[in-house]
Each structure stands twice: as structure tokens, then as C-alpha cells.
Amino acid sequence: MATGAYSEQEITLTNCDREPIHIIGKAQEHGVIMICDLNTLSVSQCSANVESIFGIDLATILGAPLIEVLPKKVAKSFKRKLKNNESLLPKKFKIGNQKFLSIPSISKDFLILDIEPSGKSLDPVGFQEQLTKILAELNDSGSVNDMCQQAAMLVKYLFDYDRVMIYKFDEDWNGEVVAEVKEPQLESWLGLHYPATDIPKPARDIFMKQGVRIISDVNYKASPIIPEISPITGQASDISSSELRAVSPIHIEYLQNMGVGASLTAAIILNGELWGLVACHHATPKFINYHQRQSCLFLTQVFSNKLALKTTNLFLVKTSASDEIRKKLVLQMTSINNIVHALCNFDPTFVDILDCGGGAIVKDGEVYTCGETPEKKEIAKLCDHFLVNKGTYFSSKSLSNLYPEASKFKSKASGILSARFGNEEGDYIIWFRPEAKETVSWGGNPQKKGFIKNGIEYLTPRKSFERWAEKVSGIAKPWADYDLEAVSSLCENIIHILVKKQKDEIYSLNSRLVEANKELETFSYSVSHDLRAPLRGIDGYARILQDHYWDRLDDYSQKAVKTIVKSAGEMDIMIDDILSYSKVGQTKLSKQLLSIKQIVTNAIEAQNAENNYPGTIIKIDENLPKAVGDRRMISQLINNLISNALKYSSKEELPEIEIGFFKKKEQNVYFIKDNGVGFDPKYKEKIFKLFSRVASKDYLGTGIGLSIAKKVVDKHNGQLWVETEPGKGSVFYFILPDFDE
Known part of the structure; x- marks a missing residue:
């Protein structure tokens, strides 16, 4: 017995949703299943009942071309349509005096033929009259349940099953009988609920794909497909597209326990999902042919369309009502x-x-x-x-x-x-x-589903269908869907309003900050400018004391005068730096193409590096690319960075500065590198803040130079950063956008 064959499966409560009903290797008793190689159209497998139904020996069929098994006209039609990639349609033929219908379907590399009695078809005139009547009644139905009842009545009238039910699934796949039409002597099952395990996932999946399913005789003797394993694939064949395939033994026993002799089931599909089933039961064997089943499927599709229209209209009504409330809530939130x-x-x-x-x-x-x-x-x-x-x-x-x-x-x-x-x-x-709070009526106790064997709970079909109440x-x-839609729309409005309010607050705050910054820059410039007059007075009188009264002063007074002159000088430098910082913020950019190499040369000359730092080696890359920017501001930037490099490397034994560039993502990254004292990397951001210094008192400075450099780069929408380590120098990098090669 091959691995995966249905007969070897023991179905437990934990694996019943994996029952392999698509590879049950047997056929129902009333028809023959033939499986043909799609490439050669030779019969590779066939149900054993071919001998009793067709009177043809099974051994002569297996391996034979289909054209030798079925009438040539039928076989050639299938071959031609397969070659031309056309849709396959059922074909009628006769064997002796009996009429058959061959129903084709394709499963992977196989052509599967369901061959069954052609039977009697519905009267087309009567069917059309009833269809017209039901469409009118469905349109007039006040509720979904009314529509279901009308549909059940039509199916009962057309196909004359003892009981016709509309069975609706909930979100957990439990089912409820929402409509029923039955023979008078039968007990009503209307309103009864059934657990999801009664119709497990594999069965639901096949209903979705196939649409309609018949069991003509619940007590049939299944006919095995010979050979059980496909000689082409070496596996059990997937025959889920076959309506003649045998039924799960669990489901057969389930129907027998219900007293059902035959059944017809059609899927109700709403918006691409399985909404429910049309379930027909009969006390004795009952066969309806392929065309009748297709009529039932067509009716079910019509019902599904009407159901979709009904639910859509309800959705629109509910959504419209919630929209009116939502609009008022939006007005409240904006006000x-x-x-x-x-x-x-x-x-x-x-x-x-x-x-x-x-x-x-x-x-x-x-x-x-x-x-x-x-x-x-x-x-x-x-x-x-x-x-x-x-x-x-x-x-x-x-x-x-x-x-x-x-x-x-x-x-x-x-x-x-x-x-x-x-x-x-x-x-x-x-x-x-x-x-x-409600009482749900179940068709039997939904909890009693299995028996224990060796510690495992095995699935057994329901035996009792007496009404069982559960609180x-x-x-x-x-x-409902319209509830979720209403919530989604309201949340979108809330988020939109919150974002808008936040944007308004940020815009207002930004405007105030810009105004405050302008006022601060103006104030800084004004204060710095106004400080010069008293500072010059202090410096002037201190120098008069130094030049004319020096000999009359004692040591303490001479030291005090020196301190005044020195402090006045430092104060003057600081005022210059503050004025420079303020001017960067107030000045509009005047961009032009600049020679960075020339600006570097000018900065070194301005620093009088040759005389002030005679031991420093300065290396300049001869290929420094040009850049676009404000000449005065870029000169300030480079001058401050070179000044820093000269100052903080001056105490090294062999001071060295390197000025160069490299490419990064199509941008020029300029750098000024020194081998000076460096500093702790944790201060890499702090050093660019106004009046912030991390160097020791051995190095003079106001703490404004790097702030000016940062402001210049920001003004140009560029980037400025530093990499450093104590005792190993610093490298300052900057990028100026809109560079020109």
C-alpha cells in the first residue's frame, strides 16, 4: 500500500482538517472514473465498475488509447480541443441501448473523465418559468433569511428532494440552518447549529472549487480505481475535480446516522468566500444528472449574486448612516x-x-x-x-x-x-x-465527537441529531463589514486632524523661532557693536597708564594694568567673533564658483603661518576641486578650520597639517587634518555650539570659531563633522552641495 493512500489514514480530532479526501482512490457506484495521460490520451487508471456498467473488460482498457475505449467521435473531440487549448465540454454517447455522458476535467498531467448515465434533463420551459418567478421573489424579499427560504423552495420544487436546507457558516465555520423546505413527516432542523468539524476544511475547499456535489446512494459500494497508484507519477492521483469520486467514510457514516439515502450539495460563494451551502437530502437513493446539477449550480450562482446585492445594499445603507455621524464628529474635532x-x-x-x-x-x-x-x-x-x-x-x-x-x-x-x-x-x-444571552440549539451535542484509544481521541461521525440546547x-x-468600514474611516479622519494640528503647531512654533532668532542676531550684532566704544575707552586709558605713569606704579598696579590691556584685547577679539557669527545669520548668500585651493592659500597667508608656525608642515592637494558658495562665508569657514589646525598642533614635535578631498556618493568631501592634541569623541557635537570649548587653557580661543564654521555650512545646506582621538589629532570634514567639477 503506498504512502499517503486514504485507506491508511486514521483521522483524529487533531488532523481531521487534513483528511486527504482529494485522493480517495475509489468511485461511486453509479458511474465510471477514467484517468488518462494528458500527453498520449491513453487510459492509465480506471474504476473497476467499468465491467459492470460498460460490459468492457478492465484489463483491455488499461493502457489502451482513449479512441479505442470511447466512441471515436467523442475521443477525437477531446483530443482536438486539448490540442487547440479549447474548453472541454461533456459529450454524450451510447453503449448498447444505454446513453452516457462523459464529463471531462483536467488535474495536473491527467485528463479525468466522469462517465455516468445521461439521465433526464429538466423541462427548459418550466425551468425558465420557475427561474423568472424566483428572481422576482428574490428581488421582493425583505431580508437575507427570506431570500434563503425562497431559494430553498425553488430547489425543492425543481429537484424534489425530501429536505432542502440553506446552511450558513459563521466566522468560526460553525453552521446554522437558516432556511428549510421539507416533506411534512420530517422533523424540522430549521435554526439548528452544527460545529465546524461536521464540514472540515478539505471539504469546504473542494466545494469552493467544484461548486456542486452529488451522492446518489449513501449506501453505495465503492468501486476501487485500478491501479491504486498512478503508473505515470508513482503517487495516488488527485481526483478532486471528479464529481464521481467516492466519499469520505466518515461523511458516509454521518449521513447514514442522519437517515439520509442520497444528497446534493451546492456551494454559495459570496465575494470570493464560502458563505454557505444548499444541502439537499433524500431518504432513498436518488440520481440527478449532470445538466440538472449544473442547473442547480446556476441557481445557486443567481442566488449568490442576489445575496451579494442585498448585502451590498445593506452595507451602503449602514455606511451612509455612519458617514452622517462621522461628518458631525469631524466638524466637532476641527472646531x-x-x-x-x-x-x-x-x-x-x-x-x-x-x-x-x-x-x-x-x-x-x-x-x-x-x-x-x-x-x-x-x-x-x-x-x-x-x-x-x-x-x-x-x-x-x-x-x-x-x-x-x-x-x-x-x-x-x-x-x-x-x-x-x-x-x-x-x-x-x-x-x-x-x-x-441566548440559547443555541445544536443538532446533537457538539462536544461529543470522538473516542479515546491509546491516549488519542479519534473522530467518529455524529450518531445523535436530537436537538441539544446550549446556553x-x-x-x-x-x-459586520460596515462596522469595520465605519471605524476605519473615522480613524483616518482622526489621524488626519491630529497630523494637521501638529503641522499647524510646528509651523507656528517654527515661525516664532525664526522671528526670535532674527531678533537675537540683531540684538547680538547691536550689543557687540555698542560694546566697542566703552571697550576702547578702557583700553585707551589703560595704555595711558602704561605709557606715562608706569614708573610710578608699584608691582601690583603694573600687573593690574597689564591684565586690563590683555583682557581688553581678548574682549575685542570676542566682539569680532560675535559680529562675524551674527553676520553669517543675517547675510544673504551670494553664490559663485569658487577655487577652494585659492581660498586655502589665502587663509594660510592670512594666518602668517610661515612666521607664526615655522615648524609646521602644510600639505595641500593640488587637485582640490572647485565649489559653489558665498566667497566671504566659505573663506570664514576654511580660515577658522585652518586656524584651529595650526593652533592645536603647534605644540607637537613635528606638527603637520593636510588639506585634501575625496569622493563620496558623487559628492566632494573636503577635509583639514592635523596631528595635534585631539579631544574626547564624546564632545564631537558640543564643539560646534556657541562659546563651547573642550581644549585646555594652554590654547587661547573664544569658542566661537567652530560655531561660525557650522553656521556657514548649514547656511549652504551642507554638512560639517569631525573625527578625533585624544593625542592623535583631529580631522574636520565638510561637504558643500551644488559643487562643480
Whole structure:
């Protein structure tokens, strides 16, 4: 027996969603499954009942070309359409006096043929009349449940099954019978619920793909596909596209326990998802042919379209109502500075946008509530310990199942819909729905699903379908799509308003800062300029004392006069630097193409480096590229950086300065490097601040030079930074945009 064959699978409660129903290697009794190689169209596998249905020996079929097995006209039609990549359609043919229909489908490298009796078709005139009638009734239906009932009545009329139900899935894939039409003697199952395990995921997936499925005789004897393993792939063949494939033994036993002899099931697909099923049951075997099944599928699609229209209209009505409230909330938020106040303390409040019991806003660590809600401390804990890991939006109709702490306040908040907003991680807007106390009727006890063997719980089909009541606790009315849409739109508005207010505040603050900076620069220039007159007086009289009365002064007085003259000189230099700093901020740029090499040469000459620093070696890259900038400001920048380099390397045994450049991402990076004292790298940002110095008192300076350099570079929208290490010198780098090669 090959690995993966269905007969070897033991289905447990933990793996029932992985039951391999797509590779059940058997066929239902009423038809034949043939599997052909898609390239050669020779029969590679076939169900054993071909002998009893066609009267053809199985051994002669296996490996034979399809043209030798089916009538030539049928086989050639399939071959031609496959060659031309055309859609395959069912073909009728006769064997003896019996009419058959061959239904083709493709699965990977195989052509799968379902061959079944052609049967009787629906009267087209009667079908059209009934379809017209049902469309009119569906249009007139007041609710979704009314539409479901009308659809069930039509299917019952056309196909005459004993019971026709519309079965709707919830978000957890539990099902509910929302419509039913039945024979009088049968017990009603309307309103009964069934757990998700009754229709597991593999079955739901195949319904989505195939659309309709028939079991003509629940008590059929399955016919094995021979050989079980494909001689082409060496694996069990995927026959999920076959309507004739055998049914899961678990499902067969399930139907037998329900007293069902035959069934027809069609998928109701809404917006690309499985919404529910049309489920037809009959007490005795019942076969309806392919065309009748396609009619049922067509009806289901019509119903799905009408259902989509109904739900869309409901969505639009609900969205329109919430939009009206949202517009009023937006007006309140734009008119009132405090957004929380605007959402909570006026009419309408944010909770009015949804059908809910109450809500909360958590902003900047504070909790604000409206309506019936948990305690504020409980809401804060909910946010900190649960919602923090739930993304931007989160919703649940049963919060206590996910967050056990919520069981304490389930009467007020069994349902929750939350959204994050604002700049902070912990800012939330939350809606709560109270517990909807109700009794749910199940078709049998949903908990009794398995038996224990060797410590493993194995799945067994439901045996009892008697009405079983369960009191539901901690579950609220589910949130709908229009609820999520309303919340999403409101949150977008809140974020937009918050961002706009922040932008307005930043713009206002920036305007005030610019004005204050201008006033400060003007004040600095004015003060610095006005300080010169008294300073000159102090310096002048100190020099008169020095020149004319020096001999009359004692040692202490002479020392005092020297200090006055020296301090006045330092003060004069500082005033010059302050004036230079102020002028950088006040002066408009006059950009031109500059020779950086010439500016460097001029700066070295201005420093009188040859005489003031005779031992310093200065290396200048001959290929220094030109730059675009304000000549006076760039001269200040380079002059200050060279002055720094000369000063702080002057005490080295072999002082050396290097002035050069390199390319970085198509930009010229200029540098001025020295081998001087350097400084602690933690001060790399501090040294560019006004009056900030990190050098020892052995080196004179005002602490303004590098501030001027930084301001010049900023004025040019450039960059200035330093790399340094104590005792190993410093390298100052700067970039000037709009450079010219």
C-alpha cells in the first residue's frame, strides 16, 4: 500500500482538517472514473465498475488509447480541443441501448473523465418559468433569511428532494440552518447549529472549487480505481475535480446516522468566500444528472449574486448612516482643540457611529469612557496586556475566549472592536458590545465527537441529531463589514486632524523661532557693536597708564594694568567673533564658483603661518576641486578650520597639517587634518555650539570659531563633522552641495 493512500489514514480530532479526501482512490457506484495521460490520451487508471456498467473488460482498457475505449467521435473531440487549448465540454454517447455522458476535467498531467448515465434533463420551459418567478421573489424579499427560504423552495420544487436546507457558516465555520423546505413527516432542523468539524476544511475547499456535489446512494459500494497508484507519477492521483469520486467514510457514516439515502450539495460563494451551502437530502437513493446539477449550480450562482446585492445594499445603507455621524464628529474635532473632548462630550459621541453599548478612548495614558464599559483600570490593563500585540485593528465577538480577564466584565464587553490612532503606541479608540444571552440549539451535542484509544481521541461521525440546547455565555453580536468600514474611516479622519494640528503647531512654533532668532542676531550684532566704544575707552586709558605713569606704579598696579590691556584685547577679539557669527545669520548668500585651493592659500597667508608656525608642515592637494558658495562665508569657514589646525598642533614635535578631498556618493568631501592634541569623541557635537570649548587653557580661543564654521555650512545646506582621538589629532570634514567639477 503506498504512502499517503486514504485507506491508511486514521483521522483524529487533531488532523481531521487534513483528511486527504482529494485522493480517495475509489468511485461511486453509479458511474465510471477514467484517468488518462494528458500527453498520449491513453487510459492509465480506471474504476473497476467499468465491467459492470460498460460490459468492457478492465484489463483491455488499461493502457489502451482513449479512441479505442470511447466512441471515436467523442475521443477525437477531446483530443482536438486539448490540442487547440479549447474548453472541454461533456459529450454524450451510447453503449448498447444505454446513453452516457462523459464529463471531462483536467488535474495536473491527467485528463479525468466522469462517465455516468445521461439521465433526464429538466423541462427548459418550466425551468425558465420557475427561474423568472424566483428572481422576482428574490428581488421582493425583505431580508437575507427570506431570500434563503425562497431559494430553498425553488430547489425543492425543481429537484424534489425530501429536505432542502440553506446552511450558513459563521466566522468560526460553525453552521446554522437558516432556511428549510421539507416533506411534512420530517422533523424540522430549521435554526439548528452544527460545529465546524461536521464540514472540515478539505471539504469546504473542494466545494469552493467544484461548486456542486452529488451522492446518489449513501449506501453505495465503492468501486476501487485500478491501479491504486498512478503508473505515470508513482503517487495516488488527485481526483478532486471528479464529481464521481467516492466519499469520505466518515461523511458516509454521518449521513447514514442522519437517515439520509442520497444528497446534493451546492456551494454559495459570496465575494470570493464560502458563505454557505444548499444541502439537499433524500431518504432513498436518488440520481440527478449532470445538466440538472449544473442547473442547480446556476441557481445557486443567481442566488449568490442576489445575496451579494442585498448585502451590498445593506452595507451602503449602514455606511451612509455612519458617514452622517462621522461628518458631525469631524466638524466637532476641527472646531474643538481637544480631540478626546470633541469625541466624548458632545452630541454625537464616537460610540454613536456603531451599534454598541459603550466605548473608550485611551490617549497619553489616560482612559476616557462613554456609555456602558468596563472600569478604567480594566481597560488600561486590557490595552497594556492584550491589545498591544493585536495590530492596528482588532475585533472579536468573544473577548473572554482570547483574554480570560474579560470574563469579569463580559456583561458589558463580550464584543470588542479597537483601533490604534495617534503617534503613541498606547493610543486606542475602542467600542464594546454587551453579552448577547441566548440559547443555541445544536443538532446533537457538539462536544461529543470522538473516542479515546491509546491516549488519542479519534473522530467518529455524529450518531445523535436530537436537538441539544446550549446556553451561550460571553458572546456578543458579531461585528459586520460596515462596522469595520465605519471605524476605519473615522480613524483616518482622526489621524488626519491630529497630523494637521501638529503641522499647524510646528509651523507656528517654527515661525516664532525664526522671528526670535532674527531678533537675537540683531540684538547680538547691536550689543557687540555698542560694546566697542566703552571697550576702547578702557583700553585707551589703560595704555595711558602704561605709557606715562608706569614708573610710578608699584608691582601690583603694573600687573593690574597689564591684565586690563590683555583682557581688553581678548574682549575685542570676542566682539569680532560675535559680529562675524551674527553676520553669517543675517547675510544673504551670494553664490559663485569658487577655487577652494585659492581660498586655502589665502587663509594660510592670512594666518602668517610661515612666521607664526615655522615648524609646521602644510600639505595641500593640488587637485582640490572647485565649489559653489558665498566667497566671504566659505573663506570664514576654511580660515577658522585652518586656524584651529595650526593652533592645536603647534605644540607637537613635528606638527603637520593636510588639506585634501575625496569622493563620496558623487559628492566632494573636503577635509583639514592635523596631528595635534585631539579631544574626547564624546564632545564631537558640543564643539560646534556657541562659546563651547573642550581644549585646555594652554590654547587661547573664544569658542566661537567652530560655531561660525557650522553656521556657514548649514547656511549652504551642507554638512560639517569631525573625527578625533585624544593625542592623535583631529580631522574636520565638510561637504558643500551644488559643487562643480
